[in-house]
Amino acid sequence: MFARTKHRTVHFDKPFWISGLSEMVTAGDYVVDEEEELIEGLSWSAYRRVATFITLPATTENKYRMRLVPIDPEELEGLIAFDQRDAAASSNL
Structure with a gap:
């Protein structure tokens, strides 16, 4: 099975919580890795996400030490959207 990893950096303006962690995560830039595997048997290349860290x-x-923490992709996208909405609301004050 072929696999690939996609890397991206996300920015948070404010501290946030991740499910399963006992401490708050500070604001800043964070690297997110998405592990994907090839879906075999199709006539085109398609991948499915199997893990997000x-x-x-x-x-x-x-x-x-530095930690690679698993995170639910929907939780991550929700945190990013909340941070962006909060930043936009703060700039409108």
């Missing part, structure tokens, strides 16, 4: 940096607060 966000890279969290090491911090002195949590005493961790």
